Amino acid sequence: MSGASREVEGELLRIGELAARTSATPRMLRHYENEGLIAAERSSTGQRLFDRSVVEQVRSIRRLLGAGLPLEAIRELLDCIHDTDRLEPCAVPLLADHLRVYDGRIAELTTTRDALQGLIDASSR
16 A cells, blocks of 8 residues: 555554644654654655554653653663553663662762752851
């Protein structure tokens, strides 16, 4: 089946339709495509056309971004995403690595905060 006939039958979404369904901006979607996170076909006029399954992919990408993961990590996890609400066990090692990094950052920030609070406390005596 050609891309044009699939578009007519409603199997493919234009970028604006995908954006509306995922709360992502068209600019974000173009960025995800450029980063290799999602794929698009092109219409005869060059418009991006996305398979409906990309809706769930984008929702998963946004959820992972919201959890603080960089695009490089998300790219590594693509094969572990089969359900928007759940990652496969293959994601756990990478997620655990990132959790350790964030725990380290939190510890450093806590130390810095405590030092600043000590300076404030000392200056008000």
